[in-house]
Amino acid sequence: GTNSKENIPISSPPKLPFIGNLHQLGSIPHRALYKLAVKHGPLMLLHLGSFPTVVVSSSKLAEEFMRNHDHCFASRPRLKAPKFMLYGCKDLAFAPYGEYWRQLRKLCVSHLLSSKMVQSFAPLRAHEVSLLLKKFSAAASENGAVSVTEALNSFTNAVLCRAVFGNSMKDEMSKLFPELVRLGSRLMSELYIEDYFPALGWLDVLFGLEGKLKRYSQKWDGLLETMLDERTISTGEGRDRAVNFVDTLLELQKDPTSSKLALAREHIKAILLIMIGAGIDTSFVILDWTMAELMCKPNIMRKVQEEIREIVKGEELVKEEHLSKTQYLKAIIKEVLRLHPPAPLLLPRESMLDCQIHNYEIPKNTRIIINAWAISRDSENWEFPEEFKPERFINCDVDYKGNNFEYIPFGAGRRICPGMQFATTTIELALANLLCFFDWKFPDGIRKEDMDMTESIGITCSRKKCLELVPIVVKLN
Numbered sequence: 001g002t003n004s005k006e007n008i009p010i011s012s013p014p015k016l017p018f019i020g021n022l023h024q025l026g027s028i029p030h031r032a033l034y035k036l037a038v039k040h041g042p043l044m045l046l047h048l049g050s051f052p053t054v055v056v057s058s059s060k061l062a063e064e065f066m067r068n069h070d071h072c073f074a075s076r077p078r079l080k081a082p083k084f085m086l087y088g089c090k091d092l093a094f095a096p097y098g099e100y101w102r103q104l105r106k107l108c109v110s111h112l113l114s115s116k117m118v119q120s121f122a123p124l125r126a127h128e129v130s131l132l133l134k135k136f137s138a139a140a141s142e143n144g145a146v147s148v149t150e151a152l153n154s155f156t157n158a159v160l161c162r163a164v165f166g167n168s169m170k171d172e173m174s175k176l177f178p179e180l181v182r183l184g185s186r187l188m189s190e191l192y193i194e195d196y197f198p199a200l201g202w203l204d205v206l207f208g209l210e211g212k213l214k215r216y217s218q219k220w221d222g223l224l225e226t227m228l229d230e231r232t233i234s235t236g237e238g239r240d241r242a243v244n245f246v247d248t249l250l251e252l253q254k255d256p257t258s259s260k261l262a263l264a265r266e267h268i269k270a271i272l273l274i275m276i277g278a279g280i281d282t283s284f285v286i287l288d289w290t291m292a293e294l295m296c297k298p299n300i301m302r303k304v305q306e307e308i309r310e311i312v313k314g315e316e317l318v319k320e321e322h323l324s325k326t327q328y329l330k331a332i333i334k335e336v337l338r339l340h341p342p343a344p345l346l347l348p349r350e351s352m353l354d355c356q357i358h359n360y361e362i363p364k365n366t367r368i369i370i371n372a373w374a375i376s377r378d379s380e381n382w383e384f385p386e387e388f389k390p391e392r393f394i395n396c397d398v399d400y401k402g403n404n405f406e407y408i409p410f411g412a413g414r415r416i417c418p419g420m421q422f423a424t425t426t427i428e429l430a431l432a433n434l435l436c437f438f439d440w441k442f443p444d445g446i447r448k449e450d451m452d453m454t455e456s457i458g459i460t461c462s463r464k465k466c467l468e469l470v471p472i473v474v475k476l477n
């Protein structure tokens with residue numbers, strides 16, 4: 001808190017001429033930065049190319065940046081990948097702090113992400129969950145292995161697409177999304193020379209990275225244009241009036257007086273794209289890690305299955321009203337979010353004003369990286385931090401809503417993830433059903449000791465390997 005004003009010195013790890021500390025980011029930056037912080041302390045000033053960048057790796061400091069001085073640090077740097085991919089950062093996640101961002105955030109919350117909206121999507125989630133169960137039942141009846149990773153990915157994708165685009169969204173179209181989103185995550189995490197040396201942007205062209213970004217953006221643009229054209233036609237004819245998020249955006253574009261937001265086509269495409277990107281990969285990553293962790297811990301698996309089976313006794317589906325009672329399942333999800341936060345470095349921040357943190361003056365336009373991954377493994381805050389122990393969250397008030405700075409998988413402050421409830425409801429419902437109606441085993445010849453928990457490279461942190469399992473239908477009663 002603000003009272004404990006012991007001064008934490010800022011340290012700068014030794015740097016190389018010209019590139020500064022850039023070479024120290026490694027291929028998995030949250031791990032590399034964690035190692036640096038162990039050696040140099042929780043407040044580091046790195047020189048990434050020509051940009052001073054502050055790296056924050058303790059809960060106390062995260063609180064300083066994201067609560068006590070959140071108003072200084074609520075903007076985002078204008079980085080190359082989002083500039084190309086999101087129409088010059090016209091989306092909610094990378095828009096600079098200001099009136100456009102504020103109005104857009106209000107709009108997205110009230111028309112897509114609020115509690116009320118999330119509840120309104122319950123029938124849609126129930127439908128997609130039942131399709132998922134059917135897929136696994138079919139595999140079970142053939143005694144075959146199924147790619148749980150792929151099934152969960154297309155499930156999260158379907159839920160999000162239906163919520164954003166309504167029921168008219170064509171399956172052939174939405175099937176293209178998961179792979180594009182993965183690729184997007186990788187492209188976001190590439191090192192673009194222009195982001196560190198603005199005068200050397202031509203090197204990105206030379207090395208082909210800029211071309212990759214352009215081609216990627218064109219692909220999405222084509223898809224989004226097709227979808228928007230279809231919406232315009234169908235709303236024009238007055239059918240399918242069920243209001244969904246896309247139609248709301250299109251109406252706003254037609255009637256700009258109805259809101260403080262002036263939306264052009266590019267804004268709409270950027271907004272849709274970030275919802276798909278931010279929504280799918282994150283939620284899906286948690287589902288996948290959870291199944292992987294449970295497969296390695298049969299005792300925890302059995303315990304959570306018993307909990308859920310006891311709650312839903314005799315019913316054919318776990319429903320959302322059951323979820324309030326699934327304490328152990330919730331604790332498991334929290335523990336997965338602690339050990340495998342899908343966005344381990346949150347999203348980058350940038351200071352809008354000069355600001356003093358402890359004794360250190362942080363000038364305007366400094367980039368800030370918060371290592372949420374390191375913070376949620378800090379032995380100052382967590383006992384046996386490397387161990388998967390959901391029990392730590394039973395009878396414990398710590399949660400992910402941005403008030404407990406030792407645990408910030410969704411960020412905190414003004415920029416906290418607005419999709420938290422959308423995500424957790426989807427995740428809990430899917431897991432509860434998978435764990436209730438199936439037992440899971442490894443395909444022949446594979447043991448839990450063989451599980452490879454290596455992380456993949458990308459702005460979101462998924463497991464590298466695909467999870468293949470054999471579902472076994474469980475007859476309850």
Ligand code: HEM
Pocket residue numbers: 092093094105274275278279280282283286341342343346347348409410411412413414415416417418419420422423424
């Ligand atoms: C387990 C799932 C999810 C996790 C762990 C997660 C995590 C995060 C994090 C760490 C941030 C950055 C916060 C900061 O800078 O302090 C963020 C921002 C954001 N998330 Fe999520 N997210 C999840 C699901 C979702 C979903 C389902 C949606 C939408 C459908 C969504 C939409 C967004 C948006 C639009 C932002 C940018 C907010 C802003 O800059 O104002 N997220 N999320």
